[in-house]
Amino acid sequence: MKRILHIAKYYYPFRGGTEQIAQDCVSSLTEYEQKVFCFNHEAGSLKDEVEGIDIIRCECFAKISSQSLSVSYGIKLKKQIKTFKPDIVIFHYPNPFAAHYLLKYISDETKLIIYWHLDIVKQTILRKMFWIQNMRLIKRANKIIATSPNYIHGSYWMNKASEKCVVIPNCINEKRLEATAESKQIEVKIREENKSKVICLAVGRHTKYKGFAYLIQASKYLDDRFRIFIAGEGELTEELKREAVGDNKIKFLGLISDNELRAYLSAMDIFCFPSITKNEAFGLALAEGMYYGKPAVTFTVKGSGINYVSLNGRTGIEVPNCDVKAYADAMKELANDKELRDEYGRNGRNRVIENFLDEQFVENIRKEVHKL
Template identity: 60%
Template sequence: MKKVLHISKYYFPFSGGTEQIARDVVLSLKDSCEQKVIAFNDGKEDKIDFVDDIEIIKCGCFAKISAQSLSISYRKQLHKVIEEFNPDIVIFHYPNPFVASFLLKELKNRDIKLVVYWHLDIIRQKFLRVLFNGQNRKLLERADKVIATSPNYIEGSKWLQSVKEKCVVVPNCINVERMELSAEIKERAEKIRKENKGKTICVAVGRHTEYKGFTYLIKASKLLDDSFRVFITGKGELTDSLQKEAEGDSKVIFTGRIDDVELKALIYASDIFCFPSITKNEAFGLALAEAMYYEKPAVTFTIPGSGVNYVCLNSENGIEVENRNVEAYAMAIKKLANNEELRKKYGMAGKQRVEENFLSSIFAMNISKEIKNINK
C-alpha cells in the first residue's frame, strides 16, 4: 500500500475551495493508500487532529502576509513527518509558496514522487508573483505529475504550458449526497417563489471580492425592469461598496451569509444563476456546477484561461458574454427570462454535463487512476 502525504494550506473543517478539494483527494485514496495530511492551524499552536480517520498535522500560524500563512514550526514538522512517515508520494496543493520552499529542500536527494495540484496561478499579489518565479520553475521541474482542474487552465497558464507534458486534467467535483433536497429545502424554496411571484429570480453566490465581478451584475441589474429580483449571497471586503452601488435599485437583495438550507433553497427557487466572475482567480466554479446540477441555466463572462467556460458551455448550458460587458450580460438575462423553453433546455443539459463530468464518484476514479499510474 502506497504512503501519501498531502500538503494543503489549510484543511477541513476550515472552509475553502482548496481545502474541500484536498479532502476530496484524501477520501478518494482512503481505501487504497496510507495517508497523512500536514497543513496550517488557524490558531497559533501546533495540534494533531483526525478527520475521516486520517491524521492531520496542523502547524501554528503566527501571521499572514499577502494571504500567505507563516509558521515557526512548519519546517520542523514537515521534516519530521517526511522522516518518520517516509511517504512514497507527496501531493502538494499550489499555491502555497511559504511551504514550497521547505518542501523542495526536503525532497532533495529523496526518492519521493511529487504531484503538484495546481489550483490557480498567483495573479493578484504582483510582488509575490515575481518573487516566486524561480521557486515555481524548480517546483514544476521537480514534479512527476501536475494536476489541473480544466484543460482551459492548462492552455491559459504560462506555468502549466511550460510543463504541459506532465499535466493531467482532473475536474473538481460536487458531492451528490450534499446536494440532496430535503423537505425543508423544498418548502423554503416554494416560499421564496411565492414571495417573489411574477418575478424572474436571479441568484449569485460567493465572497464579495473583486474577481467575483458582482459590481458588473449590479450594473446589469440597473438595465433590467422590475420584473426581476437579483439575490446576492455572502459577504466580503467589498460588501459596503457593493451595497452603496446598488442603492436605489430595489431589484438587488443582499442576503448576507446564509446557512446551507437557505442557500440551496434560494438556488433551487431561482430561474437563472448569475456567475459574473471576471478573472482567472475563478479557476473552476464549483458553485456554478452545483447550480447546474439543480438544472439552472447560467450567465457567465468569457474568462480566458479559466475553467468557468469549461464547466458551463456557451449556448449549451447557459449564455457566455464578453468579459465585463454589462449590456451584454443584461441582454443574456433578459433572453433567458423571456424563453422558458430555453431555460429548461439549458438547465437539463447542464445537469447532464455535471453528471457526466463533475461528480465525486468520477473525481475519485480519476484521482485513484492518476496516483496509481504515477510510476508509469
C-alpha cells in the first residue's frame, strides 16, 4: 500500500478553507496509508487521530504575516519523512516556513504534489523573500493543483510550470447543506422578521480581501427594501461595525451554526460575495450560495477563481472591482426582477451540481494521485 503524507498549515477541528480541502483530500484517498503533518492551532505539540488518520501537530510559538513558526517543526518533519517514508507528499501552499524544511528533507524518490491554494499577494516583502523558494518548489513538484483555470493564467508561478498544472475545483459538502427541522424553523423566523424585504447574505472571515467594507459602502446607495446580513468574524469586525453605524439595513450575525447558515442561505434573495483580490482563489462560500439557487453579485478579480465559479450574466452579475455604486446597482437590478433572480439562481445551482460537488472532487483527486 502506498503512503501519503499531507502537509497543511492546520487541520480539523480548525476551520478554514485550506484546512477543509486538506481534510477532503484525506477523505478521498482512503485506499492509501496516510498521515497529516501540521501546526497545532492550540498550545503545545500533539499527536492525535481524526477519522482514523494520525495527525502530528507541531507547537507554534509565534505568527508573522499569517505564517506560523515552530522551533521543533524541522526536526519532527524530518523524523516523519524518515520513518513513514511517504511515496507521495501533498503540500498545501502557501506555507513558506514548512516549505523550507520540506525541500530540505524530502527524498528524491518521493513524488510531490503542490496544492496551490493562492499566491502570496498581500505581503510584498515575503513575496520577494520567497521567490527562490517558490522556484525550487515548482521545479521539484511532479504536479501542481489549481482550483480554477483562472488562477493558473493569473499566477506568475503557475505560469512558470503550466505543464505540471491541473485544475481540481473546490467542492461543497451537500450533507452539510441539507435542510433540517431546526434550520427550517429558523428560516421561517427570518422570513417573518423580514417580510417585504430583499434579503441579502454575505459570509466569510472579516479580513481585508473579503471586501466587506465595499459591501457596506454599496449599502449607502440602497433603499430600505434591503436587509444585508453579514455572517462571520475576524480582525476587521469592529472596524466594519463602526463603518456601518447608522445604516439599519446591515445586520452582523457573528459566527453562526450550520443550521443558522442553512436557514439564511435558504431565506436569502441575493448572495453577496464582495471579495476584491486573488487571495480569494475560488470562493467556496460563493458555491454554497449558488447551490441554494440564489443569484450572486461579485466583483471582477483578475486571476481569481471567483469569476470562474459564478459566470457573469448567467449565474449572477459581475461588476468592476471595488466599484461600490455598480455593486449597488447590480443588487437593485436583481431586487427589481424576480424572473432574473430565478433564472440566475437555477443556472447557479446547476453549475454547482455539475462541477463543484464532493463527488467530482473525490474523482478528480484520486485520478491525479493514481497517475503518479
